[in-house]
Amino acid sequence: MSEPPTRESRGRDLDRGDRFGLYRGAEGLITGTVVCAAAIAYGAGHLNTTGTLCLAILGTVAVYWLAHLHAETIGSALTHGHHPMLALRHALFATWPIAGVSVLPVGILLIAELLGADLRTAAWVALIATIGLLTIYSYLAGARGGLDARGRLVSAAAGAGLGILVALLKVALH
Helix, strand or coil: CCCCCCHHHHHHHHHHCCCCCCCCCHHHHHHHHHHHHHHHHHHCCCCCCHHHHHHHHHHHHHHHHHHHHHHHHHHHHHHHCCCHHHHHHHHHHHHHHHHHCCHHHHHHHHHHHHCCCCHHHHHHHHHHHHHHHHHHHHHHHHHHCCCCHHHHHHHHHHHHHHHHHHHHHHHHHC
């Protein structure tokens, strides 16, 4: 008779299916999506073209990612005594989701414009999509964490709440 899986053994099993580090880097997915949403919320009312807004989003995310990359590298070198190059390699793997996730909101923004939306409408479409992404990421985190249906919904609501706060910021700014 086998022993029931422990949290630690479940974690190892989950890591095997995490080829791109998305589960281990889930905080980066959330952070990167919120940063994109905030850049959209602010930039849409102050910039004149979708291209400029895309550059503002990507630039904001890049700076935020570089700050996380630097912090992770320094933290790894100091905490674990890793050589700076080893620490940098680790940090690149750990933080890439912050930068990588920006492709989705920017892509949605561009697709909305290609489909005929003006900048304001395209920005709202992208912002609403980020709320959806935050909701999905949070629901999946609850599911992977072993929460029951109610817990998953609470987790999803928390993610949606973050996105809604950014949407309220957009309304307040414009």
